[in-house]
Amino acid sequence: MLSISLPRLTSRINGLARFGALAGGGVTRPCWSPPHEEARAWLLGEMRAAGLATWVDTAGNIFGATGIRAFGRDTPVVLTGSHIDTVPEGGILDGALGVLAGLECLQAISEASAPHARPLVVAAWSDEEGRYGSLFGSRAFCGLLDGARIDEMMAVDGVRLVDAMARADFDARRAPEARAPAGTVTAYVELHIEQGARLEEAGVPIGVVETIVGVRRSRVLFVGQADHAGTTPMDRRRDAFLAAADYALRVREHVVTRGSGVSVTNFGVVRVHPGVSNIVPGNAELVHEMRDPDPAVLERLAKECAALAHEVAGVHRVGAEIRLMSATTPAPCSPRVQSAIESVCATLGLPCRRLYSAAGHDAQNLARITDAGMIFIPSQGGRSHRVDEMSDWEAIERGSNALLHTLLALAA
């Protein structure tokens, strides 16, 4: 039975890991940055060396294909892929695995001349991690990008998307042109590490994703009063940071005790202003993220947290402003793709189980325009978005072979 070449895939995973590599392991390779653009050139070279036709669209998405040289509504394709950008100090598999395993599958299928009726395409989607906007490339491809908001998109450090893309020789305003014509894609399947510990702890090698969590991201700003940190009596201060601290602790408690049981929340960005030791913080800004597979739970928690923000603000005599930055609704995966993966696992003798994805993925956008699904493999210790993120090479091989045969089944 046809299978992928693990040595070739291993070599490419380690090859891609050099771009943005950190001294202590792991990578920092944000989209549009110099290491990302070097990785783009390297990936296009690898795709061409593997005999694939390649192209890059106006959103910066990279494609490698067998059987076609561009998308067209007359030849609907079976698509796989993921992304090559990373979070700061991320690991070498998040995103990279799905792109390079997809490339390996197409190369193995090509070299073996394995029969498939549909063209096969592997994609590397731009800015999945959302330095400028989560799932940017797949949003553009799926027609979900709001062109009117491109000019205002910026990273948390204030760098504008238009400038970052310009430095990488892209015109951000043309990104919406990357939208795929209707009927271009007949199915999408993405291989990814689980990024959690459920598969590892259950001893199951393959996860079949049923649904992808929704993620709500809000900017919560507490507005107090900057004052001298020595001469202002404690009872007269309107300290925006203490309000933010109180809010964060209360939200954590609320989400844990009043969420669905799998609800999660995070405050990954914290900024105080003016940010000097001898001034009481006048402003404190949090980026507040919440996730749940159930849209109703997410909606309820968001309302309750907003009420909590105003309650906490009252206690600390500061103001609170909440602005929704982004919200994705939980995305169900296609039953057809889930069945295809399960059939392949049965054939390959790989135990599998259905689970939800606790992270957002490009597949959730593709699910809006085609039958989409995901294959998960275990993450060592459930670790991800950190430099020691890893999976076993045997697990990578098993997952890649499951992807290979799922692609062949969907393209048959």
Add this chain to the structure above:
Amino acid sequence: MLSISLPRLTSRINGLARFGALAGGGVTRPCWSPPHEEARAWLLGEMRAAGLATWVDTAGNIFGATGIRAFGRDTPVVLTGSHIDTVPEGGILDGALGVLAGLECLQAISEASAPHARPLVVAAWSDEEGRYGSLFGSRAFCGLLDGARIDEMMAVDGVRLVDAMARADFDARRAPEARAPAGTVTAYVELHIEQGARLEEAGVPIGVVETIVGVRRSRVLFVGQADHAGTTPMDRRRDAFLAAADYALRVREHVVTRGSGVSVTNFGVVRVHPGVSNIVPGNAELVHEMRDPDPAVLERLAKECAALAHEVAGVHRVGAEIRLMSATTPAPCSPRVQSAIESVCATLGLPCRRLYSAAGHDAQNLARITDAGMIFIPSQGGRSHRVDEMSDWEAIERGSNALLHTLLALAA
């Protein structure tokens, strides 16, 4: 009786306020920055125009004098002054008042040929606000600067003192040479806004400072684990930011309930790492400041807060590291200077009261080498370190006249 010219002083206060002026009022004029260096040139010009001899020492301290052209142990001087650097988004009086009122006093005394046995000198001390190190210039002048640590001094944003001083044409390594020869100064008196509301609320125009609070500043670092903010279950996270938030709230409560009643604390600098919304913070850093006029209280609170940091770290399953950044001991003012100010107030018909300074001042360093004291005037609403910091012009005139006659008394 001799008095200062309020129109001339007003004009200079407004003149200095142009350097680093903000659109919405107030100023940002950190030491060694271009606006600060422009202000230095302007101040030297004003001093010369007023007939003073001027010089700048190796620590960047600016001097204007009547009767001498440099310090020397044979002619001990009576010194006044303050600073022309500001906090970010600070007001136009903090520091500026003491320098410009001092200049005005010397000009009025000069022009009237008012008799005084001792030479009079006005100083503008470098970096009082401590962008690179609190009270830098007066520390150097008083021989309290540790030359071995100059290379490692840097602002919280990582800018090094040596580079900042080099850009302003100073050699940081030569700053300790600014140390005044023993016996150079016979008395020091500094005029400053109170930066609190005690004088205004008591309806008293002049405060006579008895002691200056001690300030302890520590860097408290919580070390948790960066993890994926979606896939890591809440009960497995080791969130450094939530630990920092918990610590800040508990310290505030502790200092309020277990301090001396006038103890204050602040967390003005807060940083989380890696600082992106979809990663659980692995590190969180606070700059923790505490002040009290009683050294024993300050010492006790520091020990209790350290225990609290480790207790909180245990609850959140993170590590805690505390590093002392700076610590000043409360500085008593000279009884001789306090009496001189009180006698002047009696003569001028100005009610006055003794109080402690809740902020650090250059006078605390001068108190180590000479008889030092401070005159406070009311701050409107007690506001300081913010753009709407102000005092009444009548209050400024009263305080400047009190300074004028205190200088004459001390120099008699």
